[in-house]
Structure formats: C-alpha cells, structure tokens
Amino acid sequence: MTIELVRLDDRLIHGQVVVGWGNALGIECIVLVDDEISHSKWEQDIYAMGIPGNMNLVFATVAEARTRMSEFRDAKYKIAVLLRSVKDAVRLCDGVDAIRSVNVGGLHMSEGRRERLPYVYLTDEEASMLHGLAERGVAVSAQDVPSAAPVPAADFL
Amino acid sequence: MDHFFLLLIWGVMVGVDLASFPQIMIARPIVAGSVAGLLLGDPVSGIQLAIIFELFALDVMPVGAARYPDYGPATVAAVYVAAGSPGILGIGIATLIGLATAFVGGTGMRIVRRLNTYDVQSHRNRLDNGDSRAVYGITFRGLMRDALRALIVTGIGLAFGYGTRRWLSVDVTTAVLVSIVGIGSALAAGTSGAIKITGRGLGAVSWIGLGALAGLALVVIK
Amino acid sequence: MKLLRATLRSFAVQSAWNFERMVGVGIAFISIPLLQSMPGGPDELGRKAALGRAAAFFNTHPYFAGLAAAALAKAEVEGQTSEAIERFRGAVVGPLGSIGDRLIWFGLLPVSSAIAIVVAVLRSPVEALLTFLILYNAVHLFLRFWGVRVGWEMGIRVTEVFSRGVFRTMLRLAGPLAGVTMGIAIPLAAESLMAGWRPADMAGASLVGVVGVILIGRVFQQMDGLRFGLLMLGLTLTVGIAVL
Structure with a gap:
C-alpha cells in the first residue's frame, strides 16, 4: 500500500501538505483529483509551482483516478491523493477498495457551511455524505497537521 | 522594579511581532533573549537562554495555523530568572519557567484567534458588503487582543520568574541536574526540528550530517 | 503612493x-x-x-x-x-x-x-x-x-x-x-x-539529547520539543526536591 494519504483540503497544495505531511510521510508523488483543474492548464501551472522539486504532481479527473487507483496502490513510490470537494471524495472512494481512510485536512467557510472544527466547515449535506462514507467502512478523520491528534468522524460530523 | 517594567514592554513587543505586527522576527528567542539580557545587564545569561530557546523554536512548524507556542515572551521570562542566579545553577530552572510560559502563550494565541473569529462572524454582513470600517475595526481589535495576550503571557512569565527567584530554593545537585536535562532537551528539540525542517529522507539528513561535521570541526579548532 | x-x-x-x-x-x-x-x-x-x-x-x-x-x-x-x-x-x-x-x-x-x-x-x-x-x-x-x-x-x-x-x-x-x-x-x-562542565555532566546532557531525538514526534502524536522539555524538567525538579 503506497497511497499514504487521501486528503480533503480546499487549498489542495500548500505548506501543511507539501512540507508538513510531505516530510512526515516521505511523500514522493501528489495526485490532485479534480475535474475542473484537470481541464485547466493555467490552474495546473499554478499548482505545479507549489510543489518541491523532489515531488511529482499528477492531475486526474475523478473518473481517471478511479480507474488508476489500483495502479497508484501498487506504485513503488509514496503517494498522497488530494481532493477539494466532499462530493468528489465520495465519488472516488465508493467502490474503490484501495482507499481505506480519508483525512479531512481543511475545508473552509463558504455559503451554507457551518463550523465543525476550527479548520472544518461543512454544509449539512457534506456532513451526511462524509458520515455515509464512514458508515461504509472508510476511516474518516480530521487532522490538519501530522503533529495534531486525529479527530474521529463521530466527533465532528 | 524598573527592569520589570522594561521587560514587560519588551515582552509585549516580541509577542505581538510573532504573528500580528510587524513580523520582523524580534519574536525569535535569539533576539528576544539577547535584548532581555542587555536590558537586565546580564548579556551572558541572555545569550545562553537565547540559544537554548532558539533550539526549542527550531522544533516549531508554523504551518499548523494556531498551535505554535510563543517563545518570545517565554525567553524574556527565562532570562529574568537566569539573571538572578547565573551559570549552571540557574539555567535549568530558567529553562523550565520559559517552557511553561511558552505553553501558556500558545494557548493564548488560540483564544485570540477564536475571539477574532467571533468578531468576524458578528460583522459578516458588513464585511461581505465591503464596509471598510468593519475591516479596520476587526484588524484593530485583533491587534489589541494580541497585544493584551502578549501582556498577559509576559506578565505570567515574569510572575513565575519572580516567584522562582523569591521562593524556590533547591539544593545544588538538583539545580545542576535540572540544567543538564534542560540543555539536553534543548539540543534534542533543535535536532528533531532540523530533521523536520529538512525532511526525513536520506538526502535531507545527510545535509544536516555534513553541517554537523563542519560544526564539530569548528568546535575543535575554536 | x-x-x-x-x-x-x-x-x-x-x-x-x-x-x-x-x-x-x-x-x-x-x-x-x-x-x-x-x-x-x-x-x-x-x-x-x-x-x-x-x-x-x-x-x-x-x-x-x-x-x-x-x-x-x-x-x-x-x-x-x-x-x-x-x-x-x-x-x-x-x-x-x-x-x-x-x-x-x-x-x-x-x-x-x-x-x-x-x-x-x-x-x-x-x-x-x-x-x-x-x-x-x-x-x-x-x-x-x-x-x-x-x-x-x-x-x-x-x-x-x-x-x-x-x-x-x-x-x-x-x-x-x-x-x-x-x-x-x-x-x-x-x-x-556546556562550556566548563564536568565530562559526566556533558555525557548526561548528551544522553537526554539522544533520548529526546528518539522520543520527539514518536511516543504520542503531540510529543514535541516543548512537551518533552517540560516533562523532563518537571520530573527532574520534582524528583530532585523530593529525594535530595
């Protein structure tokens, strides 16, 4: 198993991820899963500039990521999968056995969302989607940085 | 007593510098501590504690938003303790007081940011409608909260320090042991911080190793 | 401007x-x-x-x-x-x-x-x-x-x-x-x-240093330098006051 981290974070690539988690887990490749970004060259260029030289960055749509998940799982290098939307995370996880856990790392204030943790804001719909994911056996927990204690789904959903 | 007042002002300045204004990093122990030493007329204690807490500060990853301990006021308090009993007898106890202050300071930061959040929530409409006075108000109140936090933390640290200087009497053996453990802990924090900053991989650690060889060579020829 | x-x-x-x-x-x-x-x-x-x-x-x-x-x-x-x-x-x-x-x-x-x-x-x-x-x-x-x-x-x-x-x-x-x-x-x-220290004291500090590097970030998730230092110093002081 070399998918070290599946993370929900609306900032996608930022310091906590590339340095915080990257250094702690020895991440060598980031798979950024997002339909819009996969089709947008200028956004890809911006995300690429946030990646250290010793990391690879792969863009995939949710559908592509689903079909390539077993390839990622058997890869020789350590992978972090990043998503920015709860819906995409559920679409990715459903029916893909390779993903056993989802880390909720940072979802911030926007219309209709309510605070669940200082770094987790969710709409009721998003909360119930994550809840469903947890009930289907995926370990959902919130943790912004490796040095923090993970908060289990039951405590913030 | 006038020292006390000077240290309090300096503690507020370095506390506010850490995250609010102007972030020129006088908040770093190497600055906060050596200036505190100069203010107290004990530059040797100042620089020793400055180095110890700079090592502890290397272990802090500021990417965790609100969790970082505040080592600036902590170093000021520690130098205040050490200036009362310099050398190996005082340095360990001073380190302990500083660490306790840093712990309190980190919690205080969380509270300030929580209060800022309430402030933003209660002015949500004005912010979303582009009311510049709301922007000014929240910024100013945030700055004032942080200054108050820095004042309280420095005050607590200096109170710890005053209590220690006045009432805590330990025998020589204990004082020396505490210093040994304190400096050992600082070196541990600095080393693990260095590893965290450069990354755990072989390549990263070998850079630290290379530097350490050069450092040891300097120790020998110094 | x-x-x-x-x-x-x-x-x-x-x-x-x-x-x-x-x-x-x-x-x-x-x-x-x-x-x-x-x-x-x-x-x-x-x-x-x-x-x-x-x-x-x-x-x-x-x-x-x-x-x-x-x-x-x-x-x-x-x-x-x-x-x-x-x-x-x-x-x-x-x-x-x-x-x-x-x-x-x-x-x-x-x-x-x-x-x-x-x-x-x-x-x-x-x-x-x-x-x-x-x-x-x-x-x-x-x-x-x-x-x-x-x-x-x-x-x-x-x-x-x-x-x-x-x-x-x-x-x-x-x-x-x-x-x-x-x-x-x-x-x-x-x-x-550690300038001017006895060799035994230096060895003691180095030992604490090595133990710290091993423990920090390992034992429990929030074991950072601050907590390690507080714990070690607190213990030493308490034991010192109680025993010596």
Missing part, C-alpha cells in the same frame, strides 16, 4: 487572523488603498463589492499576502469578472502559501537562526542579534515591497514570476542550506552551553 500604503498595511496582515477567513480580512485591509482607484469614487457599489470579495476566506504566507492582495485588487480595477477573480483566488491560495512556507519558514528563518547561533557562539550576542535581524529582514522587507509592486503590475498573471530562475534556485537551495547551517549550529551551541 498607494502602493507604499498597501505595503505598510501588509505588515499587519495577520492581525485579524481568524479560523473562518484566516487572512482574508487582512487581504481586504491591504486592498483598501488599492481599490480607491476603481472607477466611480469612494462610495461606488462596485468598489464595495470588490472589497467584500477581498475579505472572503484566504490563506497565504504573510510575506506574500501583499503580492496576492495587489494582484487581486488589480484584477478588480481592470474590471475582470468576479468569477475569474474567485477562480484565481481559489487556485493561488495553496501554492502561494506553499512557496512562502518553503522559502521562509523552512528556508530563510532556520538559516538565519542557525547563522545567528554560530555568530553568538563564535563572536558576541550583539553581533548575533544584528546578523540575524539584518540577514532575515533584508529578504523579508524585499519580499514585502517587491510583492505589492509586482502584484499590482501583473495582476492575475503574477504567478508567472515564480517560474523565474531565481525563485526556482532559492526554493531548491532552501532545504539543503537549512540542513547544513542547522547542522553546524547545533554542535557549536552544545559546546558553548
């Missing part, structure tokens, strides 16, 4: 830091002088809407906040659509933070800190102080002033500057430089802090 005012404001960008919008209010605070030049005068609805957008959730490294605020304000002044601006804002929030964190918190800061320790040991406290403040702030102040200027000049094309060779080189060098300088500083710090 408005660029200078925006730059000076950027020094307080994190004063209003909050969990809901992080540095968003600070971005708005920097933007105010820049948005004055929007068509229609100070009370126009367009300017207020722009300021409202500026105050939404944003996060970045504080030294790059001016760059982001100026780029966003320029896009507003140029009359870009709010969709385009929000898309840019969303895309730039993480990567810009990542660059800032790697360049400053994991590069400039530990390098300056380590060099200051070396100077403190080999030279004097005052020289250490000055070395640190000058070295660190030369880069820091440059980034603040340059950031607002280049952000205002380039608008949402500002991200292009990060593909310049200087940035790539600095980002590549940051890690190794930090590693080497910290590696040099730690033995020197150890030697200076």
Whole structure:
C-alpha cells in the first residue's frame, strides 16, 4: 500500500501538505483529483509551482483516478491523493477498495457551511455524505497537521 | 522594579511581532533573549537562554495555523530568572519557567484567534458588503487582543520568574541536574526540528550530517 | 503612493487572523488603498463589492499576502469578472502559501537562526542579534515591497514570476542550506552551553539529547520539543526536591 494519504483540503497544495505531511510521510508523488483543474492548464501551472522539486504532481479527473487507483496502490513510490470537494471524495472512494481512510485536512467557510472544527466547515449535506462514507467502512478523520491528534468522524460530523 | 517594567514592554513587543505586527522576527528567542539580557545587564545569561530557546523554536512548524507556542515572551521570562542566579545553577530552572510560559502563550494565541473569529462572524454582513470600517475595526481589535495576550503571557512569565527567584530554593545537585536535562532537551528539540525542517529522507539528513561535521570541526579548532 | 500604503498595511496582515477567513480580512485591509482607484469614487457599489470579495476566506504566507492582495485588487480595477477573480483566488491560495512556507519558514528563518547561533557562539550576542535581524529582514522587507509592486503590475498573471530562475534556485537551495547551517549550529551551541562542565555532566546532557531525538514526534502524536522539555524538567525538579 503506497497511497499514504487521501486528503480533503480546499487549498489542495500548500505548506501543511507539501512540507508538513510531505516530510512526515516521505511523500514522493501528489495526485490532485479534480475535474475542473484537470481541464485547466493555467490552474495546473499554478499548482505545479507549489510543489518541491523532489515531488511529482499528477492531475486526474475523478473518473481517471478511479480507474488508476489500483495502479497508484501498487506504485513503488509514496503517494498522497488530494481532493477539494466532499462530493468528489465520495465519488472516488465508493467502490474503490484501495482507499481505506480519508483525512479531512481543511475545508473552509463558504455559503451554507457551518463550523465543525476550527479548520472544518461543512454544509449539512457534506456532513451526511462524509458520515455515509464512514458508515461504509472508510476511516474518516480530521487532522490538519501530522503533529495534531486525529479527530474521529463521530466527533465532528 | 524598573527592569520589570522594561521587560514587560519588551515582552509585549516580541509577542505581538510573532504573528500580528510587524513580523520582523524580534519574536525569535535569539533576539528576544539577547535584548532581555542587555536590558537586565546580564548579556551572558541572555545569550545562553537565547540559544537554548532558539533550539526549542527550531522544533516549531508554523504551518499548523494556531498551535505554535510563543517563545518570545517565554525567553524574556527565562532570562529574568537566569539573571538572578547565573551559570549552571540557574539555567535549568530558567529553562523550565520559559517552557511553561511558552505553553501558556500558545494557548493564548488560540483564544485570540477564536475571539477574532467571533468578531468576524458578528460583522459578516458588513464585511461581505465591503464596509471598510468593519475591516479596520476587526484588524484593530485583533491587534489589541494580541497585544493584551502578549501582556498577559509576559506578565505570567515574569510572575513565575519572580516567584522562582523569591521562593524556590533547591539544593545544588538538583539545580545542576535540572540544567543538564534542560540543555539536553534543548539540543534534542533543535535536532528533531532540523530533521523536520529538512525532511526525513536520506538526502535531507545527510545535509544536516555534513553541517554537523563542519560544526564539530569548528568546535575543535575554536 | 498607494502602493507604499498597501505595503505598510501588509505588515499587519495577520492581525485579524481568524479560523473562518484566516487572512482574508487582512487581504481586504491591504486592498483598501488599492481599490480607491476603481472607477466611480469612494462610495461606488462596485468598489464595495470588490472589497467584500477581498475579505472572503484566504490563506497565504504573510510575506506574500501583499503580492496576492495587489494582484487581486488589480484584477478588480481592470474590471475582470468576479468569477475569474474567485477562480484565481481559489487556485493561488495553496501554492502561494506553499512557496512562502518553503522559502521562509523552512528556508530563510532556520538559516538565519542557525547563522545567528554560530555568530553568538563564535563572536558576541550583539553581533548575533544584528546578523540575524539584518540577514532575515533584508529578504523579508524585499519580499514585502517587491510583492505589492509586482502584484499590482501583473495582476492575475503574477504567478508567472515564480517560474523565474531565481525563485526556482532559492526554493531548491532552501532545504539543503537549512540542513547544513542547522547542522553546524547545533554542535557549536552544545559546546558553548556546556562550556566548563564536568565530562559526566556533558555525557548526561548528551544522553537526554539522544533520548529526546528518539522520543520527539514518536511516543504520542503531540510529543514535541516543548512537551518533552517540560516533562523532563518537571520530573527532574520534582524528583530532585523530593529525594535530595
């Protein structure tokens, strides 16, 4: 198993991820899963500039990521999968056995969302989607940085 | 007593510098501590504690938003303790007081940011409608909260320090042991911080190793 | 002039830091002088809407906040659509933070800190102080002033500057430089802090150091340097007072 981290974070690539988690887990490749970004060259260029030289960055749509998940799982290098939307995370996880856990790392204030943790804001719909994911056996927990204690789904959903 | 007042002002300045204004990093122990030493007329204690807490500060990853301990006021308090009993007898106890202050300071930061959040929530409409006075108000109140936090933390640290200087009497053996453990802990924090900053991989650690060889060579020829 | 005012404001960008919008209010605070030049005068609805957008959730490294605020304000002044601006804002929030964190918190800061320790040991406290403040702030102040200027000049094309060779080189060098300088500083710090000690005491401190390096970040998740130090010192003092 070399998918070290599946993370929900609306900032996608930022310091906590590339340095915080990257250094702690020895991440060598980031798979950024997002339909819009996969089709947008200028956004890809911006995300690429946030990646250290010793990391690879792969863009995939949710559908592509689903079909390539077993390839990622058997890869020789350590992978972090990043998503920015709860819906995409559920679409990715459903029916893909390779993903056993989802880390909720940072979802911030926007219309209709309510605070669940200082770094987790969710709409009721998003909360119930994550809840469903947890009930289907995926370990959902919130943790912004490796040095923090993970908060289990039951405590913030 | 006038020292006390000077240290309090300096503690507020370095506390506010850490995250609010102007972030020129006088908040770093190497600055906060050596200036505190100069203010107290004990530059040797100042620089020793400055180095110890700079090592502890290397272990802090500021990417965790609100969790970082505040080592600036902590170093000021520690130098205040050490200036009362310099050398190996005082340095360990001073380190302990500083660490306790840093712990309190980190919690205080969380509270300030929580209060800022309430402030933003209660002015949500004005912010979303582009009311510049709301922007000014929240910024100013945030700055004032942080200054108050820095004042309280420095005050607590200096109170710890005053209590220690006045009432805590330990025998020589204990004082020396505490210093040994304190400096050992600082070196541990600095080393693990260095590893965290450069990354755990072989390549990263070998850079630290290379530097350490050069450092040891300097120790020998110094 | 408005660029200078925006730059000076950027020094307080994190004063209003909050969990809901992080540095968003600070971005708005920097933007105010820049948005004055929007068509229609100070009370126009367009300017207020722009300021409202500026105050939404944003996060970045504080030294790059001016760059982001100026780029966003320029896009507003140029009359870009709010969709385009929000898309840019969303895309730039993480990567810009990542660059800032790697360049400053994991590069400039530990390098300056380590060099200051070396100077403190080999030279004097005052020289250490000055070395640190000058070295660190030369880069820091440059980034603040340059950031607002280049952000205002380039608008949402500002991200292009990060593909310049200087940035790539600095980002590549940051890690190794930090590693080497910290590696040099730690033995020197150890030697200076234990100057004049008996060998047994030095051995004791080194042992605590080794145990600490093994334990920090391992035993339980929140075991950082601070907690390790507090725990060890507290125990030693308690045992010392109780037994000796």
